[in-house]
Amino acid sequence: MSKRVVTLAHYYTAPAIQQMADKVGDSLELSLYAKECQADTIVFAGVRFMAETAKILNPQAEVILPDAGSTCSLVTQTDVKRLAAWRQKYADHVHVAYINSSAEHKALADWIVTSRNVDDIIAHLYAQGERVIFSPDRNMGAYLNYQYGYDMPLWSAVCEVHDRFNENSLLEGMAAVDGPKYLIAHPESPLPVLKRADYVGSTSGMLDWVRRFDREPDATIFVATEDGILYNMGLARPDLKISQAPIYAGCQCNQCPYMKMNTIEAVRRAQNGEGVRIDYLTPAQMDAARLPIERMLAFSKARMAAAQATPVAVPA
Structure with missing residues (x-):
């Protein structure tokens, strides 16, 4: 076989x-x-x-x-022994870790989240009266703290690709383009960039946003994430003007060297x-890392089931 x-x-x-x-x-x-x-x-x-x-x-x-x-800079910038000590410092907090982390890192987490479901899961934890620490992505955590008024202690690692985006180069690049302009950004980008965005979301979320775009047909959409996704966006909407956000002096060449x-x-x-x-990875390591992933998956499944069970209001 x-x-x-x-x-x-x-x-x-x-x-x-x-x-x-x-x-x-x-x-x-x-x-x-x-x-x-x-x-x-x-x-x-x-x-x-x-x-x-x-x-x-x-x-x-x-x-x-x-x-x-x-590899990934979020992994290389995280010493797992230091992370364990940091986790112990906040032993009475729930440790939420972004899925962009090593297996050893995941094993130290209570919950794993993706850039698509992080908002819902952390909101759920706060609604339950929990206190939360967030790792490894400092930029994503800073955006969540800013957007929702959280006070989560943050681990200090960044995606070296997304961290290159900066507000000054972004504003210069957008000013050089005539007509309507939109910015969509991945939450691993720095907070000043995210504050300027018309949409902040996961890679899939940004792709979906582009697919559904129905505003000015002559608009230019700037995308603050790795340039690989522009290929998929172009396939989905060849009619749109889509450009990677600049990182300096008009440069639109921000790639992940590891990918x-x-x-x-x-x-x-x-x-x-x-x-x-x-x-x-040993069976024990995989079991420890799988637990917070399964917790996330169970949450998402329950949330989806609840949404499907909610009756749709029919106008009188």
Whole structure:
């Protein structure tokens, strides 16, 4: 019986890599897809923490990362021993960790969140009277504190790609373009940029926003996130003018160097069984990291079920 090999590609990989994939999407979406199709081997064209999440949710599967160097600054800027001490300092708080984190990091969390559901989950925790600490992304946490008036202590790591966006270059770049202008931004961007945005949301959320855009047809949409998603936005809405937000002097060249390590050659080798196997996580480590992920998934499932059960008001 032949093994089912599934190739997953994140939106931030190059278009040629996305075209090689069975599924393109956000990191959690991809891991859940692999689980649904019961993959025997998962080739994850993304970064290491994504491949680790795929292994945690698919422990029976072989998970291969095409390039050993595909890491993330949110991981490299986080010393897990220091994180554990920080967690202990706030032992009476609920530790909410962004999914863009290592397996060891996840194991220290009470809840895992994505950029799509972080608002709902933290609002739920505060409604329950909990106090919250947030890691690892300082920019995302700062935005949540600003947007909702929280006082969450924050871990201090950033996505090196999103952190390059800055308000001055953004304003200069937008001023150089005539006509209506909109800004959409990922919450990993710095707070001054997010305050200027017409929409702040996950990668999938920004893509959905572009798909539904029905305002001025001559508008320019600036996007403050990694440039890989512009390929998907262009496919979805070729009629729109979409541009990556500048990071300096009009430069629209902000790429994640780790995502771009997923080359055609590396992915092909991984599909043939070469690459980095995510086989170093022990069952205990995976169980500890899986628990806060499952808590998140159960919350999202219950929230969806409640929404579907709510009767729609019929006008009299």
